[in-house]
Amino acid sequence: MSREAIQHENLFPECESLMVEIYERCSEKAPNFGVLAEHLKDSLCKTVRKYLQNNSSEEPTTEEVKNFLRQIQADDLFLAIACANGNERAWWEFDQQHRSYLERVARHLARTDIDAQEVVDSVYVELYGTRVVNGERVSKFATYSGRGSLRGWLRTVIWHALVDLHRASHDEVSLDEMTENVGEGYAHATFAKVNLGGEVDRINQIAKDRYRKATLSAIENAFANLDDHEKLLLLYYHVENLKLREIARLVENSESPLRGWFQRKSVSREKNPATRIHESTVMRWLEKSYAKVLKMFRTELQAVHKLSEDELNICMELATEDLAGQNLYRNLTTT
Amino acid sequence: MENKEFINPQDIQIQGLLDRHLRSQVSRNNSATQERHLDEDALAAFAEGNLSEREALPIVSHLVDCSFCRHVTAELVRLDLAFADDEVRVAAGENQPSKISEVLSNLLSRIFGTNDSAVFAHQEKEEDSENTEDSKGIEK
Numbered sequence: 001m002s003r004e005a006i007q008h009e010n011l012f013p014e015c016e017s018l019m020v021e022i023y024e025r026c027s028e029k030a031p032n033f034g035v036l037a038e039h040l041k042d043s044l045c046k047t048v049r050k051y052l053q054n055n056s057s058e059e060p061t062t063e064e065v066k067n068f069l070r071q072i073q074a075d076d077l078f079l080a081i082a083c084a085n086g087n088e089r090a091w092w093e094f095d096q097q098h099r100s101y102l103e104r105v106a107r108h109l110a111r112t113d114i115d116a117q118e119v120v121d122s123v124y125v126e127l128y129g130t131r132v133v134n135g136e137r138v139s140k141f142a143t144y145s146g147r148g149s150l151r152g153w154l155r156t157v158i159w160h161a162l163v164d165l166h167r168a169s170h171d172e173v174s175l176d177e178m179t180e181n182v183g184e185g186y187a188h189a190t191f192a193k194v195n196l197g198g199e200v201d202r203i204n205q206i207a208k209d210r211y212r213k214a215t216l217s218a219i220e221n222a223f224a225n226l227d228d229h230e231k232l233l234l235l236y237y238h239v240e241n242l243k244l245r246e247i248a249r250l251v252e253n254s255e256s257p258l259r260g261w262f263q264r265k266s267v268s269r270e271k272n273p274a275t276r277i278h279e280s281t282v283m284r285w286l287e288k289s290y291a292k293v294l295k296m297f298r299t300e301l302q303a304v305h306k307l308s309e310d311e312l313n314i315c316m317e318l319a320t321e322d323l324a325g326q327n328l329y330r331n332l333t334t335t
Numbered sequence: 336m337e338n339k340e341f342i343n344p345q346d347i348q349i350q351g352l353l354d355r356h357l358r359s360q361v362s363r364n365n366s367a368t369q370e371r372h373l374d375e376d377a378l379a380a381f382a383e384g385n386l387s388e389r390e391a392l393p394i395v396s397h398l399v400d401c402s403f404c405r406h407v408t409a410e411l412v413r414l415d416l417a418f419a420d421d422e423v424r425v426a427a428g429e430n431q432p433s434k435i436s437e438v439l440s441n442l443l444s445r446i447f448g449t450n451d452s453a454v455f456a457h458q459e460k461e462e463d464s465e466n467t468e469d470s471k472g473i474e475k
Contacts, residue, residue: 152415223353232398232399235361239402246412257386297349319352
């Protein structure tokens with residue numbers, strides 16, 4: 001057993017029996033994988049350290065660790081450990097269960113079938129591991145923690161492999177530009193430089209510039225003052241162009257923290273926390289975020305820039321002219 | 336939308352303003368400002384909605400600032416939906432896999448133009464008689 005694992009065991013001796021229980025369950029289902037109890041325990045401890053201890057000064061309670069361990073995708077982790085160890089039977093199982101899925105995902109993402117095959121091949125090589133460190137082969141499987149499903153992890157590995165493939169063939173392109181070419185990509189936009197015409201009165205122009213500057217500052221600060229989960233929702237919707245149903249998918253799990261943060265004060269959630277999240281719910285969250293932004297935006301224009309209600313309306317109209325904005329309901333026509 | 340006429344015009348205006356602001360912000364601040372990206376394990380777990388509040392806090396904070404990782408998670412959500420109804424298992428025998436060492440050796444030959452058998456030198460042996468039975472179909 002590694003030193004880290006021993007340390008962890010000392011911290012949470014109450015979890016020992018649960019880990020044994022998980023091992024026995026997995027081992028019963030896959031007795032030929034050759035995974036030792038210590039292998040699984042080491043991996044579980046590593047996962048606990050990574051997700052529960054790494055980013056918090058507060059130590060997790062025993063109950064938190066137990067709940068966490070119960071949520072681990074133990075069968076997937078067991079398979080991954082066995083594959084990392086090079087167990088033939090486990091690899092056969094993995095190949096049987098996941099190869100065609102990997103190929104379909106790669107074909108979905110890649111531009112050509114050749115690219116897709118190349119990516120799947122390189123992922124297989126990476127999963128097995130060709131690098132040897134201190135006499136031991138390093139398998140990509142060792143980085144899978146069991147926190148999410150193995151299939152979800154494989155999707156991510158395929159996605160990254162595809163980005164790497166593109167980077168290898170386009171040395172001069174930045175990572176940001178590259179990611180735009182994988183999947184559906186971005187649609188960047190910038191503030192339009194409005195051409196007001198050469199005949200615009202100079203004084204008028206100066207006033208308009210002042211309003212524009214105030215508007216930009218107010219919108220920037222209003223966004224900056226949102227909570228992170230609200231920012232992320234808006235970024236997913238406006239920058240990543242995720243549709244409402246795609247965002248709903250992201251928060252489908254009733255334990256989803258994003259969902260929890262938005263519904264913290266919701267009466268309906270308290271009554272029935274497992275209710276399905278519909279597109280209309282995500283739309284309401286967006287509307288609440290917009291309302292919050294609008295309130296802070298107006299407050300800054302009035303309090304900091306000392307603008308009157310009329311001037312505030314001018315700011316909004318100027319912004320509308322400049323930006324020809326889209327509205328929240330654009331996705332409802334397409335979903 | 337039936338109730339569209341009741342929407343405050345400022346609500347629509349603020350959406351447009353925010354939309355352009357966020358897009359222009361992303362154009363200016365690319366992910367190069369981030370020292371480290373999230374690993375595949377964390378990205379996948381987040382995209383599946385599996386993380387607790389305690390685990391998700393630092394990740395959400397990272398995603399707000401890192402356009403690269405955020406884009407990956409968005410693509411993963413799309414992929415997840417695209418394959419939601421996908422048949423997950425190929426019927427047994429339909430696609431009989433080869434012995435894994437052969438599969439990987441072939442891959443290496445194709446990728447590097449050589450058969451690097453040394454890499455597989457420590458390949459595990461059959462563990463017991465049950466294994467032999469199970470492995471019959473996949474060995475030559």
